[in-house]
Amino acid sequence: MTQVPALAAGVDTGDTAWMLVATALVLMMTPALGLFYAGLVRGKNTLNTFMMCVAAIAIAAVTWTAVGYSLAFGDANEIIGGFDYAFLNDVTLEPKDKESTIPHLLFFAFQGTFCIITVALISGAVVERIRFGAYMVFAALWSVLVYAVLAHWAFGPGWLFNGGTLDFAGGVAVEMASGFSALAAALVVGARKDYGRQALLPHNAVYVLLGAGLLWFGWFGFNGGSGFGTGENSVLAFVNTMLCPAAALITWFTVDLIRGRTVTAIGAATAIIVGCVLITPAGGFISPGWALALGAGGALPCYTLIAFRPRTRVDETLDVLAAHGLAGLTGILFIGFFAQKSWNGLSDGLLYGNAGQLLDQVLAAVVAPAYAFGMTFILLKLIGLVMPLRASENEEAIGMDVTQHGEEAYATGEGAILITPESGPESERPVAGPA
Amino acid sequence: MKLVIAIVRPEKANDVLEALYRAEVRGVSMTRVQGHGGELDRVETYRGTTVKMGLAEKVRFEIAVSEAFVEPTIAALSESARTGEVGDGKIFVVPLERAIRIRTGETDHGAVTPVGK
DSSP states (O other), rough: OOOOOOOOOOHHHHHHHHHHHHHHHHHHHHHHHHHHHHHHOOOGHHHHHHHHHHHHHHHHHIIIIIIIIIHHHOOSSOOOOOTTGGGTTTSSSSBSSSSSSSBBBHHHHHHHHHHHHHHHHHHTTTTTTTTTHHHHHHHHHHHIIIIIHHHHTSSSSSHHHHHTOSSSOOIIIIIIIIHHHHHHHHHHHHOOOOOOOTTOOOOOHHHHHHHHHHHHHHHHHHHHGSSSSHHHHHHHHHHHHHHHHHHHHHHHHHHHHHHHOOOOOHHHHHHHHHHHHHHHHHHSSEEEEEHHHHHHHHHHHHHHHHHHGGGSOOOTTOOOIIIIIIIHHHHHHHHHHHHHHHHHHHOOOOOGOHHHHHHHHOOOOOHHHHHHHHHHHHHHHHHHHSSSBOHHHHHHHHHHHHIIIIITOOOOTTTTTEEETTTSOOOOOSSOOOO | EEEEEEOOOOGHHHHHHHHHHTOOOOOEEEEEEEOOSSSOEEEEEEEEEEEOOOSSSEEEHHHHHHOOHHHHHHHHHHHHHHHHTTTOOEEEEEEEOOOOOOTTTTTTHHHSSOOOO
């Protein structure tokens, strides 16, 4: 038996144990998002939609290791983190700084899972038509040029964070960044060819519900881990992650009932996501009572945007702007009103006598959407100069699964002829000539 | 009276329905079928298994029409289902001996003419 090495000084076992689990929970959210998105698209695009989430893991994990983490959490200046931690230089098993109680390497991994899911979220705006290759190039560049920068501003030693903006688990870098980038992506890539002409319906509502359920489960790691340990803020955020989506569900049920006289399943799945997003920035800063209020009230603007958006020409297909951008913005602003020092130990909101906090929150709610939208717009325009962003109309009609991946989600195997190595690749030859 | 059978690409099914509607052809049945018509085979790979998909997904329309509607139906089908690539499908026109509307017992021409015409 090898001897277990001692812990580095300052590392807490309880905090580290929880953060290991939380990191795994957040990583699971990306395949869960794949399932959620896959259910919302047509059957012929199931695998492509899911694969964009899988590709986000592959790409963002590597870019994060190379430079993303360093740009986000290095302390070169308040705008950008610099290259001190590039390629895990100085990212060791010691805590990152005096306040931290977990190994620096674990902190890096936890933050990496956030970058991954944020990249994956944007794919929802452009499913069913973006070329897989172009998406991967975009994912690599976006993870560094947009995510890492916003993460530095809001989480790292950046100017929003230092200026007093409160963002517990990613209202700025994750939710507003993905939501407003999604809008830009939908505008640059353009609508699906059948958008507005045919009914483009979700093909499997059970995937959507199961994906939403797994996302909620993972979100306990996302929010509960954003206190970087087992402290009071972490427990508060964890519990608020249970309450806020529940209240959002009730609002969604009620509005569904009023509008259509039934409670819809896909609406419920959407409400879970919206509720989780709403509490993401606010989780460790507001009381459980206000978390319920945030879910109940914050769901309304998101519902309104989701109901309104399909009437426009903007094919932001899976409503990332409403479910993430607007919900994240609502959560960020909510902190400015209802944060309570007696719960978070940091700062009060306007309601508890500190109007300055609201100003800090408004600043983030203006700057983050503007940066994310502008950068994504430019980035995709530039990529579009080098390679086509979209599949051809013909490929779009046949479906992205077959044209991008050479597979089908629901292959029956009927009529499939096994190609053995001996028979050689005679596949391009027609079996029978046209009559 | 003729029975017009058209086998088309599934992704063109909505365009075909729209074209038939514009041609005022109202009585339509539609079935999902699998078949082979001489097009190139698609190759798919699942882990180590590479297969040639010998049968392609198609949609089959069956439309019973009176003589006056035969040519408009064929025109609507040909235009709406065409992409120009191999695999666009076929149209078959077969004579129809009898047609009976079950509800009223109307036969032949009356049975294949939409209600209210």
